[in-house]
Amino acid sequence: MERETTLNPTTQPNKHAPSDRFIATSNEQNLGGRPLATQAPEITAEGVAPPHGSSPEAGEGRETDMASRAAEGAREVAGEMRERLDEAKAQAQIVGHRIAEGADAAMTATGTRMAGVADSLRARADETSAGRIAARTGDALSRGGEYLQQSSPADVRTDLENVMRERPMTTLLVGAGVGYLLARALRRS
Numbered sequence: 001m002e003r004e005t006t007l008n009p010t011t012q013p014n015k016h017a018p019s020d021r022f023i024a025t026s027n028e029q030n031l032g033g034r035p036l037a038t039q040a041p042e043i044t045a046e047g048v049a050p051p052h053g054s055s056p057e058a059g060e061g062r063e064t065d066m067a068s069r070a071a072e073g074a075r076e077v078a079g080e081m082r083e084r085l086d087e088a089k090a091q092a093q094i095v096g097h098r099i100a101e102g103a104d105a106a107m108t109a110t111g112t113r114m115a116g117v118a119d120s121l122r123a124r125a126d127e128t129s130a131g132r133i134a135a136r137t138g139d140a141l142s143r144g145g146e147y148l149q150q151s152s153p154a155d156v157r158t159d160l161e162n163v164m165r166e167r168p169m170t171t172l173l174v175g176a177g178v179g180y181l182l183a184r185a186l187r188r189s
Helices: 056-124 129-150 153-166 168-188
Strands: 002-006 021-025 042-044 047-049
Touching (some): 056 129
16 A cells, blocks of 8 residues: 655745655655665564564664774763863862962061051050050060961961960960950941
């Protein structure tokens, strides 16, 4: 039993215009004018039999080919992910170095300012008790400034941790005092 089928490709502007014609038989399926498999698989008591004209070995070959293509695709994706991860690591290291350099520069600048304030206090100090306190404060600021200029951020962190372990109560009181002063300064602004 033969019948005439008309396909209308989606690229034609008029859906009702005639297009390529072909003849389809009852045991052929057509897609775009090309015949597909001629028969469906048969179902038997032993299981599903392949369509006539094909063998189980041909199916295994296709499955192996598909599996190897899938494995190759997975390897490509894994390689791309490794490359992206390596790029991200390199960028993170660059940013880390920049931050460390910035912290070191900030510590050096703070040390320089502290030394300048110390010199200013010593210059204004007179021989009174207030002058002696100002001179001592200037000396302490000067030593602190030199320490910050000569130390790395890691050294400062280690020294702070050691002081906090040795004198926990003093550290707590200094922290409370600094917090109080910051709160007052922020409230005024």
